[in-house]
Amino acid sequence: MADNSPKKDITFFHPDLLDISADGQACLKGYRCKSCGQLDFPKLSPCPNCWGEEFEVVPLSKTGRLYSVTDIFIAPAGMATPYSFGYVDLPENLRIFAQLEGPPGSFKCDDEVELTTGTIRMNRDGLPITSYKFKKTN
Amino acid sequence: MKLQREVYIAGVGETKFGKHELNYDALGRIAALQALRDSNINRPNVVQSAYVANATNGLVTGQTVLKDLGMCGHMPIINVESACSAGGMAVHMAIRDVATGFAEVSLGIGCENHTLELQAGTTFKPSISDIEGMQGSVMTGKYALRAQRYMYETGATIEDLAMITVKNRRHATNNPFAWFKGEISVEQVIGSRMVASPLTLQQCCGIADGAGAVVVCSAEMVKKLGIEKPIRVAGTVVQSGPYHNRPRDITGDDITETTSEQLYHESGIGPEDIDIVELHDAFTISELLYYECMGLCAKGEGLKYLRDGNATYGGKCVVSPRGGMLSYGHPIGASGAAQIAANVKQMRGQCPGYQVDPIPRVAVSHVTGGGLAGTEHAACTMHMLVSDW
Ligand SMILES: [Zn+2]
Numbered sequence: 001m002a003d004n005s006p007k008k009d010i011t012f013f014h015p016d017l018l019d020i021s022a023d024g025q026a027c028l029k030g031y032r033c034k035s036c037g038q039l040d041f042p043k044l045s046p047c048p049n050c051w052g053e054e055f056e057v058v059p060l061s062k063t064g065r066l067y068s069v070t071d072i073f074i075a076p077a078g079m080a081t082p083y084s085f086g087y088v089d090l091p092e093n094l095r096i097f098a099q100l101e102g103p104p105g106s107f108k109c110d111d112e113v114e115l116t117t118g119t120i121r122m123n124r125d126g127l128p129i130t131s132y133k134f135k136k137t138n
Numbered sequence: 139m140k141l142q143r144e145v146y147i148a149g150v151g152e153t154k155f156g157k158h159e160l161n162y163d164a165l166g167r168i169a170a171l172q173a174l175r176d177s178n179i180n181r182p183n184v185v186q187s188a189y190v191a192n193a194t195n196g197l198v199t200g201q202t203v204l205k206d207l208g209m210c211g212h213m214p215i216i217n218v219e220s221a222c223s224a225g226g227m228a229v230h231m232a233i234r235d236v237a238t239g240f241a242e243v244s245l246g247i248g249c250e251n252h253t254l255e256l257q258a259g260t261t262f263k264p265s266i267s268d269i270e271g272m273q274g275s276v277m278t279g280k281y282a283l284r285a286q287r288y289m290y291e292t293g294a295t296i297e298d299l300a301m302i303t304v305k306n307r308r309h310a311t312n313n314p315f316a317w318f319k320g321e322i323s324v325e326q327v328i329g330s331r332m333v334a335s336p337l338t339l340q341q342c343c344g345i346a347d348g349a350g351a352v353v354v355c356s357a358e359m360v361k362k363l364g365i366e367k368p369i370r371v372a373g374t375v376v377q378s379g380p381y382h383n384r385p386r387d388i389t390g391d392d393i394t395e396t397t398s399e400q401l402y403h404e405s406g407i408g409p410e411d412i413d414i415v416e417l418h419d420a421f422t423i424s425e426l427l428y429y430e431c432m433g434l435c436a437k438g439e440g441l442k443y444l445r446d447g448n449a450t451y452g453g454k455c456v457v458s459p460r461g462g463m464l465s466y467g468h469p470i471g472a473s474g475a476a477q478i479a480a481n482v483k484q485m486r487g488q489c490p491g492y493q494v495d496p497i498p499r500v501a502v503s504h505v506t507g508g509g510l511a512g513t514e515h516a517a518c519t520m521h522m523l524v525s526d527w
Contacts, residue, residue, distance in 0.1 A: 042383070108290070
């Protein structure tokens, strides 16, 4: 029988992706395969290259280049519109799909952006879910 | 897949697309019955296997569609799901059954009803394991990212994108199966509500209901059934979408490029010989990119190809002659099968008011599917059809 008892929804997405230190510094977590050296984000287990299951956690660069960006006006439940998202290319040869912090219309392709944290959506209980985002570098 | 023996399409059916009070199974039955009668099949025990595509209407959808036709109990019915590629995939599987000799006659159906269940104004819910979905990704937005980069690199404008809608709606003007059709101006397209910049509402396919069905059979059965205008399947390819988490060019589409190349290789027919194409024009930008990905023109020349009139009636290759998804709307499990039905009717000269002239002899259809995180699309299905008579 289905369990219909209420469960608390998440408010952080999610520890495998993002580290926030005690002083509030955020860092994305890359995963380097210990057997073949491939670096991935997000964590893929096993490693899709060699099926290795041991990884070294590598802090990723905090700045990158915005490859493309769009402003969203019609969205799923839990999202306040408008908001922006895009692909951020990091120097580690990784592309991160991320929401952007800043007014829609203020981003363009090839902008330099840096990591930040913030609310990405509301959960089922109506509470904000925190995760990584990117904003324009100052 | 290289076909092991000749496979033909004996008959096709499709419903009008739009908002339907009839549920998916009733729509599927209408299309199936049309396709069966079009194949001169008038009783339930001629078909030996069936594949039924549906994405959102629940479990055992195929049996639900076919039980009232008396087709359950004496053949395998297999339910196919791969989001927007499912309808093409169901027909692909029916073709495989005939190619391998598993069946002499097989049936592929795509059917979907979205509007009875889906609340208007919202999009599909993300799964918590989908990292892009959690970050607020929506399908329109993923295509918008491709559009933004394409515009940034080529200097194309939103007006250029809007021309795709204008063209496809014009194509659909006299097509009784299309939903949104007739004249619309570039200004009306770009002045409609913004969904995901630069894609406005009129650059997005509508959420629709509908069905398509295709009966495939062996050469021997073409004779037995007395099919006068059999359409030969020259190629059918299904691909899964590669996973990416590294920088790459998204003004192309790797899965469409790979699938096209494989289709051309297996059929021995190249892009220069194609008369008509129904492709996955879920959004304006996709049609523009797919001209290039399918090799209808060189990389970077999609816009020129459109502007020169190569993709419309009288051009080199009529793209979306039925009006495409931008006119039909997109019931995601149905579209792939309905495209094939439309192509067959064009090749048989059965499209009064929107018949391509001269009557096309080589037709391609293309559906991608699924917004899986890290892929452009989770699946891609393409078919190459030819008439030999
Ligand atoms: Zn490895």
